[in-house]
Amino acid sequence: MSDLKKDGLCRSASLLIVGAGLLLTSAAHGSEGEAADAAGPTGSDIVVTSLRRDSTLQDAPAAITALGAQDLVRKGVADFHDYYRSVPSLQITDNPVSPGASRISLRGIWAAGESTVGLYYGDTPVTGPAGSTADAGQQMPNLNLFDVGRVEVLRGPQGTLYGSGSVGGTIRVLFVQPDATKFGGHVEAEGSATHGGDASGYLRGALNIPLVENTLALRVVGGVQEIGGYVDNVAVGRKNANSGSVSGGRAILAWTPSPNFSLTGTAVYQESQQDSNSAWYQRLGSKAYRTDGALLVPYEDKFKLFSATANWTLPFGKLTATSSWYKWDIVRNVDVTAGFQTVASLGLFCQAYSASVTPCTPAQQANYRTYINNSLPAAFHQPLGLETQTHELRLASPGGGVVDWTVGLFYEKRDDYIDSYTSVGDSATGELIDPRVVYNGYSTGETNLKQFSQFAEVSVRPIEKLTLTGGLRHYDYEKRSSGQVLESNYVYGSFAGPATGVKTADNGWVGKVNLAYEFSRSVMGYVQWAQGFRPGGVNRISATNLPSSLLVYGSDAVDSYEGGLKASFGGGRYTFNGAVFQIDWVDIQSTLNWPPAFRIVANAGQARIRGLELEGTARPFPGFTLEGGLSYIPEAKLTRGQADGAAVTPTAQTGIKGDRLPYTARFNGTAAVQYDWRLNDRLGAFARADIAYRGGVANEFRPTYNVYERLPAFTEVNVRVGVETEGWGLHLFVKNLTNAVGAVNVQSTLTPLDPGRLERQLGTIRPRTVGADVSYRF
Template identity: 25%
Template sequence: MKGKASRWWMIVFVVLLPLTVTPLYADNDQGHGAEKNARRYTLSIRSQTVEQSLRSLASVSSKQLLFPYDQIETRATITLVGRYTLHEALAIILDGTDLSGELTSEGVILITPRQKSSDFERGDNAMNSKKKLLAATVGFLMGAGGSSVLAQDMADKQEEKAWVLEEILVTATKREQDLADVPISIVALSGETIDSRGMQTVSDLSLAVPNLSVTSAGGGNRFYYMRGVGNGNGVAPLVGTYFDEVPVSVTGAQPDIRTIDLERVEVLRGPQGTLFGQGSVGGTIRFITKNPEFNNISGHFGLSTYNTKKGDWSEEVTGVLNIPVIDDTLAFRIATSYENKSGWIDQIDKSDVILAEDINSSEGSNTRIKGLWQVTDKMRVSAMVVRHRNKSGGPNFVLHSADGRFTAEDGVMRSAADPNMPFGYDDEHDIFNITATYDFGYSVLTAIASKVDTYNLSDNETIFLTVPDGGVLEVARIGVVDETEIVSQEIRLSSAADEATTLEWTVGVFLADSELKNQHANVFRDFSIFGLGVLEGGPKLPEINSSDTIALFGDVSYGINDKWTVGMGSRVFRDDRSILTMDDGLMLEEEFDNVSSKVYLSFAATDNANIHFSVSEGFRSGGFNPPSDSAAGAPPSYEPEELLTYELGTKASWLNNTFITEVAFYYSEFTNFQGAVLDPSTSLTAFKNSGEAEIKGFEWDLRWAMNENITFMLNGNFTDGEFTSIPQGTVQQKRVGSSLDNIPEYSYTLAADYQYDWFDSARGFVRVDYNTQGPNTVTVHNAGIIPEVGESKVLTILNGHVGVNWTSFSIELFGNNLLDEDDGLSNWAFVGRETQYRRRSYGVKFDYDF
């Protein structure tokens, strides 16, 4: 553990920063009033009616829109792609019409008929001015006006540009910024893109996001890996997950977050410890939900059904309802889904006779209720409740035996010890959140309170351990329960979004209390290879890991000139942890602390190209070995593990923003790696800080809107991670040169989107996604089991969608995993099982918007 004395400078920095930057910010704001009217917006408005184009412009610029409802033209505008001021964009959209546009002093885009000379000759000027303003106002009141929304709302509705992500405004730095201006490697997927690609979970997202991989057995039994980071040991995650403002990842396993009715998903690659805290070592995934709308009742209904190879038919239903209660003041939004999914894995006995079919079939529901209250012009409050329930006949595990008798392709599973014992898996989580914001003008205050509860029950956790002479030790843990609870609060103050200022900052404090409880009913061990038969162990009472966390954080950036921006951030973290084992009543307590920092530099090489460089730190808190092992000689605790990453990246747009390139190179040093170590002096295997590793690689993202109908995307990554140092005097599962576990050597995705006018009121579409994931390895030296090194095969996933959109209704035919990839996601033959993608599925989907 590190001393605290040297950390006080950061506490002073966090406390004093808002006091020192506020007057500077205020001075800056006064000198740039004229510049605001000349702001340029990144636009990608396809050829459509004048009214639709004006709506899109209003959405992007976050301006209200007034126009003469009875005089707006239905003629098509030209495609508008690039960076424009409002004046330039209005001139292009209204070119050839009898309308003119202006931005009023109140910040409203006003569209009026051009005045004809005959009007003046008749003396009708004053009357016409009143009429056009009245018509514009009526048009606004009838729902024709724009509102303050993210630029993404426009991008979401332009399916042919769904992969052109540069336009999206994101909040990855806890301040609203254009995606292209954020000095980190980030992927942002709009809600429209997620829906059109049929993405439901992070496992689906990983097929579209380079350097994000997932191992999942279904439900809440899933682990995320990003940029080579995802150590499954320890009691905290290495990839952070946020649902709106709520941190939902409290353990190494992640909850089953669903993507229904999202505004967007942001995937932040590389350490994010300064703003998102411990657990965001490899990166952070942020799910941003849609807010309720104040002034219109609207909704969505979706129905899909599909058939899975070796399984049966599945059904899924989704519904969204937006309910305004008080105009411009109070509204609620309900998003819900129900699924009845067929499995495809069969349970067999020791004679390979099928005992039960499709044991991983599942039934579940997910419901979210979100309310938004605009208390005053400056203050708003949102509240959210999420309830997730999923019950499965078993996880997505298939047999993969070390002797090759069974592989993932066989699609079968057997229970250890007693083959008749059933499998089963229950996954539940509840999320509660209230967030309040207040706009002071020069800064925005945000206060967040949240609570997350998770519950996972595994009826039968089976593993098969093969010893070197070929015998197999079978172990089944029955009734394994994991329960977590995390209560968190965050208060932060951020500079207001304003392109005129050169200084931006965020400071805040974060507090969290969390508890992880683990227990099981029985353990069966088949020691027949040793002549002992099946031995039964009694129930294990709860083992409780508790954490009381406080962190102070701050981030500030300064625009030196119109080319260069420099920034830094830091986070002071303290974690009071304890572990209590109810079986023996033993308890351990310890305090862990850490400071993680980040410095970054951004250079605007041209108006359309940025280069960024950063040095950032990430960390995961320390933890404990069971007190009984400590009493027998194992170390009572292990220290936090840390990651130091150097990143150089560039983001550029070409050909009027129709071709976008993003590339990032990174090098990371992983220290105090938390791993399992055998101590020869005590013959105990315990968790220790077991070595150092290095990770290097690069990732790319290329997107090309060839025309208004066709879009291509090619992205991918190469990652190389290996151990560079192992402590002496211990027997390690890893060696110098061993690869980091479960990290694909490479991956790439090729996607194409083609849209066409089928007939006047319908637009057809064809979408194809092709993903390849390279091999990854798992290493377990000196554990007395084989194989010591397992390498997975190359995985290839092909998905396709074809359908047609009417004004409010769409129908599509889809196929997932069309090549029927049946290999395991990782080679876990040393435990006799691995996870598998859903087999080839064909189906049909109906959507209705109102």
Template identity: 25%
Template sequence: MDIRRKLIATAVLTAFSAPSWGQQVQPSEEIEVVKVTAQKRKEDPAKVAMSISAVTGSQLQAEHVRDITDLTRVVPNISFTAASGNGGAGPGTSNVEIRGISSTAGAATVGIYLGDTPVTVGNVYTMGNIEPRFFDIDRVEVLRGPQATLYGASSMGGTIKFIPNEPDLKEREFTTYTEGSNTKGGSANFAANVVANFPLIPDELALRIGVQAQHTGGYINQVDGDGKVIANNINKISDQEFRAALKWRPTRTLTITPSVYYQRVDAKDISAFNLELPLYQAQKQVREPSIDKLLSPSVTVNWDLGEVDLTSATSYFQRKFDRTQNGSAYNSYSLSTFLTSTEDGGKAPPELIAAIAGLPSAVYLNNQVRQVSQEFRLASRPYDEKVSPWTWLAGTYFSRQHTNIIENDPIFGVTDTFKQFGFDIADPDLLPDARPGQFPNDNSFAGAFHYREKQASIFGELNYYFSPTVHATVGARYLKANTTLEQRNGNYLAGAGNNSSAETSSSAFTPKYALTWEVNPTNTVYTSVAKGFRLGGANIYVPPTTCGPDLEANGIEKGPPSYSPDSLWSYEVGSKSRFLNNRLTINADVFYVKWKNIQQGVYLPTCAYTYNANAGDATTKGFEFDIKAKPLPGLTLSASGGYVKAELSNDVGIENGVVGAVAGAQIQGVPKYNAAVNATYNFSAWERPAFVMAGMQWVGSSKGSLDPEQTDHDRPAYHTTDFSAGMTFGSYAFTVFVKNAFDTDTIIQHPQVASIVQGYRLAPRSIGVSLATKF
């Protein structure tokens, strides 16, 4: 059977809208309504004037969605880029995009929230988004379109909210989950977690606590220069999570919930391989591990004051992200290019030049981000036509974020190599501009970068009900921000070195307008207009000594000292409908976005630096749909997808040195479409609840770079298929599953890792089993 017939057969058979733990044959054939907090209050998503996808924690677990990259294949018009800037392809380096609002440079374009805690970080110096693991999650909400009014700067394309489970004041609960699988051509995977809920004082005080450990086996082998395997499955990843939350309700109207979340992601190497070698082989002189740690304590207070509700969200997060890159291809090679051969009238023997170029070099990056934030909100009571036609929400927000980055680039053995050939590494007649002390402990570059960002804003939304079925929404946020960058760098490859600081200030007014009409109790139509915004900032210093040829190729003499804010206006029309007694739901929308002054990263391939520039304007337009149906008892079908056309609308980027930034160029990292078809059939087998399911996801082609000469310029379309089946035995739920069943091996992206173009693909097929318990 050819692949097309397999795909058609899979789509016709079933396609996965996975069951929750211990799934029973439901007595109700209605489709579950998942309440959301998109507008900072819990409500039916059908009544919210925006495009929303909500995926429950039980669905995430049953569908084996392990990370954000899995999520992008099952939620319409959300995508990811495996590398931010020159960051590589590994945990903590990805960039998330929604609706074509994609940029791997500058401030983030998608807001990331863990409960009420904003954990959004910019695309700073090879760091990507924080990626909370899906542990003890009630649901994930994907809010498409600008969310600046309620969520502030950086929520230009949308916001992703990880909503954890709250402690239950009434019921004691103990759950476990274990999973084991094996990856084709790789090593074993496992996951295990335990969560307990204890009502310490019934109806007043409860504790919820849980731990999780996961291991993802690798499938990429490291080889030496002769192609001999020297290490197997190097891209394995282990992570651990811990969460504890205490819910205290001292009075009927007051609830205080302190919580803490911690995760540690330990990647032994990146998930990228050399294109010129056999599949899944990486030739490198230096391994590229990373450890990404996140700590986030918070306190949320909800106080019912009668006519209004007061919410206070106090939070802190700290991210420590230490990683190593293989810098041999540019540190060692760049140094060798400064030597002039004796064959060309210089002092350096060709053998010395070759020896220097072949030395191993590492890039050690120690990144730390700390943020404290405080938000206060006042919200009116929900709409009641007998009380008032008005509802409202108002709040203030403050945050202070510090990012510190330390970089060291040793070229191992460089001083001794010069000595072996009878030369002094500090000889300026041999090595231009050399002087003593420029290679301490063989370190060719040392840099320290300190970013500080302060934000303060006020925001609010006002709803007026012309009738119980028609209401208008007007919202706005006023934001002021200040950012500073202090940088110091030195040693030989820093050229003359640099000690400098820069400061930028921004302010923005981001309004929102919406009109909602409940045509009948099961059909809502809406239209909205909203503005999005993100901050500008200072650029890191680009040394002209090593980066001069790259800068000249881009038509500039030196790297720009700063980049400007960018903003957009979004226009959306949508409908949300339920039919057949809620056995069929159809949500659909169309959107059009005008984006001005886009922040984009300009990668300099020879010296491996990246600076940020504003690459003109763009437009994005498209649509999304989400359909769910229960046509027969026990059978649930769903289909969702989106299309987006995201293009630059002028040539301004060329003037700022962004190669390929011409009108009509497709914005990088944005698939033209994605789609998923899903189905689950629940039935009884031997008088026990059972299910079978399968699913397919398609991701369209995209551009990884504006520069048509780059290998990553053209990213192909791809698809993947998953199957699962299971049965419940009392308190135990047993499942067997297959991920990437047809072993799709398309190289979907070509990240540049320390100036080397590599390949990135989906993990090969994995087959496994899981066991869940609940007491």
């Protein structure tokens, strides 16, 4: 990305110029008013489908936040990081060391292992590869959200309708669908500058093409984006080292031969790359965004997805069948130079390296240090990825009757892989040396998951205004993990040996009961008990001293108890939604450090989470909108220690009863104010401000643990103004107006082998960014 560093500002300006040209060209062909269709309804009028049948947001007896197309445009949403702070209790923690790694959590359910939040693109559930640490939830595909019709966030476990991995909730991203009645599209270009960093910009477009009137249509979307860096690597003299790029597109073909049948096929492709990670050290300046890491650690990924969905309306219900296949290939690098230096000084595996039956002599220790120093600077080079297919068949009653029901079947097959070895870098430039040379510690492994489930949900209305819903899901999964160390690593203690494989399996039931009552046409209350689960797995590490009791870990599960109230007044101009909840979490899948420097997942401890969520919208007069939301989680603590009754040896890291869950803030709040007005008959304008407050969190259970850190609270302010006609728009924006250092993740040491070395390696939100975008719809 050296070209970006040299020409970032010119490229961003070029994108705006090209975009403006496209707008003028499109304007010459006239506008068909696609803007009104894309904007869609807002507030209580939004129709959501997350409960597997259509209902308005206020009529759904569940805690749901829905962002329509207009909301996404007004907020300037491009990906997860642009909208998650608008949703109560939704948290994204980016790994500061590994680019592309992000963990999503809801209501304080934050843990290693399988994902705790189900992420769906359309009808396809997606997750990341297990990697070398059995931690599939640490990496979630972050697809571009251009030309998205709606994002729905269901808070609380969704085990019956959505299955494994939805213990904290479910997020559904719904793309704009083809329209067989008219030709249209839109293009958008943006350029921006980040405080202390390089310029950024993108160019995106969508085109809707009717192929057969009222029957067959194609919608294609594409775009390119260049992301300017803002973290300087002072060790190798590289400014804005974390620059990157994203490109890709999607195509959706929709066939509706009759009012009762439709078939939709979707293809998505996206590739991303980043020159180095975004971690930085405050010891080099509290707001300096600097690192002195020995290496640049590039990252790249390629994601492709194909899916088909058929809907057939029958006299007795609607039959929906979905099949999906996706493949995600990733290449990541982790700088381990400091860790290798620590091991060299300790001589930890000198005896094994020297093949000696007695402690190393001074000469052997010197040879061992030479062996390690010859690999410096060093990085773990890790190609990894997965290939997944999912299939679901469900049948739902027409709805609106005394009894409504949904039944279905679900199948998933996931195969992931990882290769890992030490690669040598150039100390002068920080670049990894090509071609990659395996210096030591070459290992390979794979994980295979199969799961099959059946589910049913029934709603009964015994009397007017009262709805009783019950749901069940039976799950049955099998997970296999295998691997082999092909070349020994005498630094961290993994030794060559034969291939090994371990299998685990489980089955069981999860349930849900929901009681909803309509007090009036505008006020509804509900109470709910719901369960969720995550599949267990197998630790695939190369440590020779891992006991058999920790090779396999089992499922964990939650029981959630929730009460909610939804109200709207003044014809929908005022809405208020609130929920209180308690979540009991058992057999938590937790990350534990295993000596000398491995990470494993183990079932360790139980927890209880109690909290409150509030959301509201007010439109007191035309053009003015006020939005607000908050989550308050005063209690999120272990009710049983990680080592209590578990096969875990207590250490300084091990959480004990009463410790608060990591990355779970007591208070998060968001507020937004927007005003729309007319400048003349053709031209409208708007101004909007979004304010998000994130409470302080800790990164570990134990306050006495040497890497325990508390991340302070921060407030992020985004401002956006614009002028628009029916066809075109020009928007100016400032993100992170106050230039707040918003820390969302921290790693406090470079290696567990050096307990006194506190580095406070931060992952933070982007510094203040000022920019403009232009768009045109035709």
